[in-house]
Amino acid sequence: MASIIDIKDECALHVRDFEFTYKGALAPSLKKVTMPIAKHSITALIGPSGCGKTTLLRSFNRMHDLYPGNTYAGEIEFEGRNILTPKEDLIHLRTKIGMIFQKPTAFPMSIFDNVAYGMRLQGIKNKTELNDRVEKALKDAAIWKEVSDRLKQDANGLSGGQQQRLCIARAIAVEPEVLLFDEPTSALDPISTQGIEKLVIELKERVSIIIVTHNMQQAARVSDYTGFMYLGELIELGQTEELFVTPKEKLTQEYITGKFG
Amino acid sequence: MTAVQKRIFINKLALIFSTLSAIIALAFLFWILGVLVMKGMSALNWNIFIYEGAPPGYMESGLKHALVGQLILVGLATGIGVPLGILAGTYLSEYGKNSRLAHTIRDISDIMMSAPSIVIGAFVYAVIVMPMGHFSAWAGAIALAIIMIPIILRTTDDMLQLVPGTLREAAFALGAPKYKVIKDVVYRGAKAGILTGVLLGIARVGGETAPLLFTSFNDNFFTTDLNAAMPSLTVTIFNYAISPYEDWQQLGWAAAFILSMFILGLNILGRVILFAGKRK
Amino acid sequence: MIDKIFFNLTRFSALLILVIVAWIFVVLFNHSLEAMRTFGLDFITQDEWAPNLDKFGAYAAILGSVISTTLAMLLAVPIAIGVAIFLSEIAHDKVKSFFGISVELLAAIPSVIYGMWGLFYFVPILRDIFGGMGIGLLAAGIVLAIMILPFMAAVTRDAMNTTPDILKESAYALGGTQWDVIKDVIIPYAKAGIIGSLILALGRAIGETMAVTFVMGNVHHVPGSILDPTTSIPVTLANEFTEADSSLYFSSLFGLALTLLVMSFVVIAIAKFYFLRKARRA
Numbered sequence: 001m002a003s004i005i006d007i008k009d010e011c012a013l014h015v016r017d018f019e020f021t022y023k024g025a026l027a028p029s030l031k032k033v034t035m036p037i038a039k040h041s042i043t044a045l046i047g048p049s050g051c052g053k054t055t056l057l058r059s060f061n062r063m064h065d066l067y068p069g070n071t072y073a074g075e076i077e078f079e080g081r082n083i084l085t086p087k088e089d090l091i092h093l094r095t096k097i098g099m100i101f102q103k104p105t106a107f108p109m110s111i112f113d114n115v116a117y118g119m120r121l122q123g124i125k126n127k128t129e130l131n132d133r134v135e136k137a138l139k140d141a142a143i144w145k146e147v148s149d150r151l152k153q154d155a156n157g158l159s160g161g162q163q164q165r166l167c168i169a170r171a172i173a174v175e176p177e178v179l180l181f182d183e184p185t186s187a188l189d190p191i192s193t194q195g196i197e198k199l200v201i202e203l204k205e206r207v208s209i210i211i212v213t214h215n216m217q218q219a220a221r222v223s224d225y226t227g228f229m230y231l232g233e234l235i236e237l238g239q240t241e242e243l244f245v246t247p248k249e250k251l252t253q254e255y256i257t258g259k260f261g
Numbered sequence: 262m263t264a265v266q267k268r269i270f271i272n273k274l275a276l277i278f279s280t281l282s283a284i285i286a287l288a289f290l291f292w293i294l295g296v297l298v299m300k301g302m303s304a305l306n307w308n309i310f311i312y313e314g315a316p317p318g319y320m321e322s323g324l325k326h327a328l329v330g331q332l333i334l335v336g337l338a339t340g341i342g343v344p345l346g347i348l349a350g351t352y353l354s355e356y357g358k359n360s361r362l363a364h365t366i367r368d369i370s371d372i373m374m375s376a377p378s379i380v381i382g383a384f385v386y387a388v389i390v391m392p393m394g395h396f397s398a399w400a401g402a403i404a405l406a407i408i409m410i411p412i413i414l415r416t417t418d419d420m421l422q423l424v425p426g427t428l429r430e431a432a433f434a435l436g437a438p439k440y441k442v443i444k445d446v447v448y449r450g451a452k453a454g455i456l457t458g459v460l461l462g463i464a465r466v467g468g469e470t471a472p473l474l475f476t477s478f479n480d481n482f483f484t485t486d487l488n489a490a491m492p493s494l495t496v497t498i499f500n501y502a503i504s505p506y507e508d509w510q511q512l513g514w515a516a517a518f519i520l521s522m523f524i525l526g527l528n529i530l531g532r533v534i535l536f537a538g539k540r541k
Numbered sequence: 542m543i544d545k546i547f548f549n550l551t552r553f554s555a556l557l558i559l560v561i562v563a564w565i566f567v568v569l570f571n572h573s574l575e576a577m578r579t580f581g582l583d584f585i586t587q588d589e590w591a592p593n594l595d596k597f598g599a600y601a602a603i604l605g606s607v608i609s610t611t612l613a614m615l616l617a618v619p620i621a622i623g624v625a626i627f628l629s630e631i632a633h634d635k636v637k638s639f640f641g642i643s644v645e646l647l648a649a650i651p652s653v654i655y656g657m658w659g660l661f662y663f664v665p666i667l668r669d670i671f672g673g674m675g676i677g678l679l680a681a682g683i684v685l686a687i688m689i690l691p692f693m694a695a696v697t698r699d700a701m702n703t704t705p706d707i708l709k710e711s712a713y714a715l716g717g718t719q720w721d722v723i724k725d726v727i728i729p730y731a732k733a734g735i736i737g738s739l740i741l742a743l744g745r746a747i748g749e750t751m752a753v754t755f756v757m758g759n760v761h762h763v764p765g766s767i768l769d770p771t772t773s774i775p776v777t778l779a780n781e782f783t784e785a786d787s788s789l790y791f792s793s794l795f796g797l798a799l800t801l802l803v804m805s806f807v808v809i810a811i812a813k814f815y816f817l818r819k820a821r822r823a
């Protein structure tokens with residue numbers, strides 16, 4: 001059936017027999033997904049619209065819990081424990097597993113406060129520490145040069161691409177282990193897209209990355225592993241090159257050659 | 262306590278406060294509704310619909326005068342306000358569109374919607390009651406109509422704008438003149454919405470007391486003379502409630518109950534129509 | 542031909558709104574001229590209201606309007622915001638729709654009934670607690686607060702609901718609690734809309750007559766405390782309009798009506814054209 005690569009290195013996350021059903025839905029949106037996510041590498045999720053990419057991604061930081069009534073089964077292992085248990089500390093989990101959304105989501109506050117937000121939530125009040133870490137995060141997100149002279153200005157004055165990098169800075173400022181990206185460039189122009197892609201590749205030295213994308217070229221450009229999903233199932237997970245050049249599953253083959261989707 | 266624990270604690274407090282607010286609001290709601298229903302139901306009887314007002318202490322006293330007066334007043338107001346409101350809304354949506362004038366009218370009408378209704382009463386008193394020299398049903402109905410027009414105007418404008426432009430174009434393409442397009446296509450498309458607006462408008466003015474106090478005034482007896490003071494449920498509630506007589510107060514509660522049911526019914530009907538219209 | 546007539550008919554109706562509004566201002570202004578000429582600024586700074594002496598100072602009524610609405614706002618705003626938060630962020634769907642229906646119910650109750658309830662059920666409680674008559678600014682403020690609460694909560698909730706889910710989720714994704722998201726994201730994002738909604742409710746409260754007429758007392762003097770009976774502009778109008786027996790008396794009442802209209806117009810215009818428009822643009 002599904003062809004899932006066995007990852008030899010350490011895994012950042014390990015999904016096992018995961019099932020997810022939205023509130024009121026008749027059928028599960030994810031069916032028996034088993035998927036290792038390699039540490040310090042980039043895993044791309046591709047597949048036709050509605051196949052469950054976003055649903056899977058939002059399971060890693062338990063975003064679905066914001067909307068009562070959704071049900072899940074199976075397990076997702078992170079740092080040696082199953083994070084799907086009711087006793088999981090979601091606040092802690094979400095500081096360890098950050099997320100970047102489809103559209104830039106700058107908060108209605110200054111650029112500085114945006115980046116400092118997560119740190120402040122953790123109780124960091126020390127001015128110099130905040131200043132240093134904000135600067136570092138902005139530098140790591142390759143946006144420091146553009147905003148260093150206007151940190152006090154409203155973040156909504158930035159361009160879409162800048163805002164998206166600001167959101168990345170905000171996410172990495174709290175030093176997470178994993179970063180989840182849901183089509184982070186779908187609302188951006190080609191130049192900004194390039195910038196984000198470059199940034200994502202740089203980031204993998206420090207964090208493990210999962211990126212959902214509709215763009216197969218993008219998956220091929222940035223990722224080390226690629227998972228192909230179809231109708232709520234993970235059909236194939238392999239090294240990116242292999243998956244695109246010599247897919248093991250017929251469905252994968254058909255999808256990447258553009259037969260459907 | 263770590264910073265995170267503190268945040269979790271504050272979060273709990275905030276959620277408790279917010280839930281408490283909701284409970285307080287609901288408690289008042291049920292208190293008021295409960296009083297209204299209990300007092301109103303216990304004061305209801307057939308005499309209310311058979312007899313008109315009587316001096317305190319009389320067994321044979323009822324609210325027939327006020328019920329009929331209320332219907333007349335609201336009916337007249339509807340007859341005046343609805344056509345004007347719909348026509349004005351039609352102008353905004355179909356002719357004025359985004360012109361400066363149209364926007365000014367929308368803005369002014371929007372403010373009028375929340376203007377103090379007692380001031381409308383004072384205005385009508387000055388331009389109708391004073392020159393005529395006496396209170397009248399007409400004056401009351403006109404005051405209510407002035408309150409109604411902005412509501413109808415707004416819903417008509419909104420609802421007509423929801424009718425897709427392609428529908429109009431299709432009708433124009435068949436060579437229909439504009440008024441026919443509006444009448445046959447636009448009005449038809451927005452029927453449910455406009456009807457809802459009308460019902461909500463009627464419900465809104467149906468509960469108004471202040472603009473009637475010195476226009477249609479009040480009367481304790483049955484009348485259908487539009488040129489004389491006319492009783493209404495709302496003003497009757499006011500007069501009976503502040504009277505020192507137990508039996509008048511009882512009648513006041515009965516009137517309050519009947520009026521609330523009437524207005525609630527209109528509200529529900531309006532929403533049902535809108536809902537049914539949307540589903541189609 | 543018919544086309545032209547129809548067009549003119551609609552335009553006439555639309556222009557009629559402007560005419561009526563302008564006419565209202567002109568009529569109220571003309572009728573209050575006599576009082577303005579006679580009393581000048583004293584009309585709004587003096588509190589002696591003595592129809593038998595033909596002396597009319599509206600200070601007490603204006604003050605009563607300002608204080609009763611301020612009290613109502615102080616009581617209603619925190620609760621309305623709490624209710625709005627409850628409805629938009631905490632309540633489950635069933636509770637939400639139950640509450641939605643309840644709010645409609647409350648909105649359907651004519652304001653005269655709030656007043657009646659206040660007089661018969663709430664004033665006695667105040668009397669038991671604080672002594673005195675029970676009627677006065679406090680009673681008026683509370684009844685007014687209860688009356689505007691549903692409207693206020695509903696519009697505030699609507700304003701809060703304009704915050705995009707994805708923005709809220711971003712704050713949750715950084716480890717925020719519900720309250721963090723509310724205070725750092727939702728309230729700043731929807732600020733203009735929330736303030737606009739609250740001010741709009743204030744605009745309605747100023748002109749509300751029947752809910753307060755029962756419980757204010759209609760006594761023309763500046764109260765020593767919020768427990769003393771006093772009056773407000775709408776209360777004075779409701780009680781005295783049909784009793785006025787001199788032209789100066791009438792003129793003074795029209796002066797009150799004009800003052801009330803201007804107050805509410807200004808407040809509503811600020812809410813709609815500054816805050817709510819800004820909110821819509823954002």
Ligand SMILES: Nc1ncnc2c1ncn2[C@@H]1O[C@H](COP(=O)(O)OP(=O)(O)OP(=O)(O)O)[C@@H](O)[C@H]1O
Binds near residue numbers: 049051214
């Ligand atoms: N909130 C929801 N409630 C119910 N069903 C949902 C919800 N969100 C998504 N679904 C369903 O779950 C399935 C997976 O959706 P998901 O958003 O994960 O797809 P996706 O692969 O991310 O698609 P896209 O590429 O369009 O973003 C779809 O069939 C969708 O209709």
Ligand SMILES: [Mg+2]
Binds near residue numbers: 053054
């Ligand atoms: Mg998606």
